[in-house]
Amino acid sequence: MSYEVENLPAAVSHAGLLAWVQESAELCQPDVVYWCDGTQAEYDRLMAGMVASGAATPLAQRPNSFLFRSDPSDVARVENRTYISTAHRDDAGPSNNWVAPDELKRTMTELYRGSMAGRTMYVIPFSMGPLGSPMAKTGVEITDSPYVVCNMHIMTRVGLAVLEALGADGEFVPALHSVGAPLAPGQQDVPWPCAPIEQKYISHFTEENLIWSYGSGYGGNALLGKKCFALRLASVMARREGWMAEHMLILRLTNPAGKRYHIAAAFPSACGKTNLAMIRPTIPGWQAETIGDDIAWMKIGPDGRLYAINPEAGFFGVAPGTSYQSNPMAMDTVRENTIFTNCVLTDEGDVWWEGMGVPTPAHGIDWKGSDWTPDVKEPGAHPNARFTAPASQCPIISSDWEDPAGVPIDIFVFGGRRASVTPLVTEAFNWDHGVFMGATAASETTAANIGAVGNLRRDPFAMQPFCGYNMADYFQHWLDMGDRLGDKAPKIFYVNWFRKTTDGKWLWPGYGENSRVLKWMCERVDGSAAAQATAIGYLPDEGTLDLSGLNLSPEALHELLRVDETAWQAEALDMEKYLGQFGDRMPERLQQQAAALRARLG
Ligand code: GTP
Ligand code: SPV
Ligand code: MN
Numbered sequence: 001m002s003y004e005v006e007n008l009p010a011a012v013s014h015a016g017l018l019a020w021v022q023e024s025a026e027l028c029q030p031d032v033v034y035w036c037d038g039t040q041a042e043y044d045r046l047m048a049g050m051v052a053s054g055a056a057t058p059l060a061q062r063p064n065s066f067l068f069r070s071d072p073s074d075v076a077r078v079e080n081r082t083y084i085s086t087a088h089r090d091d092a093g094p095s096n097n098w099v100a101p102d103e104l105k106r107t108m109t110e111l112y113r114g115s116m117a118g119r120t121m122y123v124i125p126f127s128m129g130p131l132g133s134p135m136a137k138t139g140v141e142i143t144d145s146p147y148v149v150c151n152m153h154i155m156t157r158v159g160l161a162v163l164e165a166l167g168a169d170g171e172f173v174p175a176l177h178s179v180g181a182p183l184a185p186g187q188q189d190v191p192w193p194c195a196p197i198e199q200k201y202i203s204h205f206t207e208e209n210l211i212w213s214y215g216s217g218y219g220g221n222a223l224l225g226k227k228c229f230a231l232r233l234a235s236v237m238a239r240r241e242g243w244m245a246e247h248m249l250i251l252r253l254t255n256p257a258g259k260r261y262h263i264a265a266a267f268p269s270a271c272g273k274t275n276l277a278m279i280r281p282t283i284p285g286w287q288a289e290t291i292g293d294d295i296a297w298m299k300i301g302p303d304g305r306l307y308a309i310n311p312e313a314g315f316f317g318v319a320p321g322t323s324y325q326s327n328p329m330a331m332d333t334v335r336e337n338t339i340f341t342n343c344v345l346t347d348e349g350d351v352w353w354e355g356m357g358v359p360t361p362a363h364g365i366d367w368k369g370s371d372w373t374p375d376v377k378e379p380g381a382h383p384n385a386r387f388t389a390p391a392s393q394c395p396i397i398s399s400d401w402e403d404p405a406g407v408p409i410d411i412f413v414f415g416g417r418r419a420s421v422t423p424l425v426t427e428a429f430n431w432d433h434g435v436f437m438g439a440t441a442a443s444e445t446t447a448a449n450i451g452a453v454g455n456l457r458r459d460p461f462a463m464q465p466f467c468g469y470n471m472a473d474y475f476q477h478w479l480d481m482g483d484r485l486g487d488k489a490p491k492i493f494y495v496n497w498f499r500k501t502t503d504g505k506w507l508w509p510g511y512g513e514n515s516r517v518l519k520w521m522c523e524r525v526d527g528s529a530a531a532q533a534t535a536i537g538y539l540p541d542e543g544t545l546d547l548s549g550l551n552l553s554p555e556a557l558h559e560l561l562r563v564d565e566t567a568w569q570a571e572a573l574d575m576e577k578y579l580g581q582f583g584d585r586m587p588e589r590l591q592q593q594a595a596a597l598r599a600r601l602g
Helices: 015-028 040-053 101-112 146-155 160-166 225-241 273-277 328-333 431-439 471-488 511-526 554-560 565-580 588-601
Strands: 004-006 032-035 056-058 066-068 082-084 120-128 137-143 173-178 201-205 210-214 244-246 249-254 260-266 287-292 296-300 306-309 314-318 339-341 344-346 386-390 411-415 425-427 442-444 456-458 491-495 531-534 537-540
Touching (some): 015 101, 015 120, 015 137, 040 056, 040 066, 040 146, 101 173, 101 201, 101 210, 120 160, 120 225, 137 146, 137 160, 137 225, 146 225, 146 314, 146 339, 146 386, 173 225, 201 225, 210 225, 225 296, 249 273, 249 511, 260 273, 260 511, 273 287, 273 314, 287 306, 296 471, 306 471, 314 328, 328 386, 411 431, 431 471, 431 491, 431 588, 471 588, 491 511, 565 588
Parallel strands (some): 004 032, 032 120, 066 339, 082 201, 137 173, 173 210, 260 411, 411 491
Antiparallel strands (some): 056 066, 120 137, 249 260, 249 287, 296 306, 314 386, 339 386, 425 491, 425 537, 442 456, 531 537
């Protein structure tokens, strides 16, 4: 067995890292092992190679930007192929797929054997969180996909400095990734190599901080710093070490008097985090700055408050629906230096997607590589088409978004996408009630996962696909954090931007207008806005939501803030049933919340 080693840096002195790389190379049998240095020259060289092979299309209309088309079978996360592998099944819990570590490793080892034949194995040292920050953590991803390398350059902090910081014996998370498509000698590669669905495995050995991903090149399946590390593994570390790793955007709002509020919001995949993170408030005098759009790592600071950092360096955002009307800051972010995946290619050499807010091109090439015109029935861009762009390019990125100390969180927001039942906004009575709201959050499924779209399911804290341990223990961790935070705990709210009329139209305009709801939350923090107690929590008193200048009918407002007691009685029963599946591990305090809700509903 032999392979070339390229770009091995003098800075690697870590015997454990060198041994793992060698062992992985011997198993996967690549032609070349290439150590990534994170430089622009490296990015440019890899991208040029992918343009030459036909995997990437340079975009004439956007400087240094490229379009990729995935295999039609490999377009999103694969929750049914995602595993939490622990010695005891109960430690993964009923919300996760589980296979015993020995068995899963045996299966995957056979898949990895020779899986990189004919390819280069890239070694990517990366940091989640600003390098040197006390909250940052190091990972090393091994992958046979140059597309993954370029995306990791944008989404994380890649470079030799990471290896230097690691030293001879620093801790790192090993993350092994293969697209699972070895090449026989002389075999022509395809633009998007991957393995069939039944061979895909996204595996987390949480008891040894190890990630093994096989068979997919897309998003969270392949960019292992993101969901695999920063959420699934990090949630386990966070519980052990007394902090939080959450599927949350981080936003700073400043009111007209100059007072700052920091908001962290958890919505399920494709339910509005990136949009809210980049909000342009429509109410005069309010300003917003972005800190993160997908993941928050939070710990209690010396003053007893909860501080949040964004561990990522870029945005991997949903393209469809992104326009200068809905999210102008995202549109400005993706003007250059951006990777697009599964969008339409226009004849002018730009990208296009449904809901982009510009005229539909008369002709283009769709995400499957076929000619596309407006009368084709299927969408031109895949519903989970994405952009990968540096966070630093966002015009409203906060100047201190990389502050290692993080920002103090005042407000937690939970929510979901739900056509009925859940009002526009509800405030929790207290921490335990807020944790109950998070634990019972429900949302319609989206194209961010392979599977049915539009099915209502419980997605607690927007972590159903991302919690790396028993969900009931995770609920307890939230209760414990609240106990430690005491009166410094953030206030908790629940929102639903996605209510629909009976004929299927949005009841609430959403996007920048969501600032009206955020303003009410800030005023609740200050104690200056009135609310009425209902069975499900506090709702805005009539007249306390600032709706000035908004053309919203009184009927629509009434419907948005209505608590339909009959619907909620059924809802409460379903919540109890959901929590019941966790059996003995379910915290007593949440069972009390469920009983109290039922009692209030009568
Ligand atoms: P992930 O990256 O998958 O975690 O998604 P996300 O939570 O960041 O969702 P994103 O902000 O990308 O929004 C997903 C879709 O919801 C896009 O098509 C948006 O246009 C749409 N959307 C976001 N906010 C709103 C809103 O306030 N109202 C409505 N009607 N749609 C919204
Ligand atoms: C999500 O699905 O929540 C995402 C996209 O943010 S992915 O990185 O593919 O998980
Ligand atoms: Mn997400």
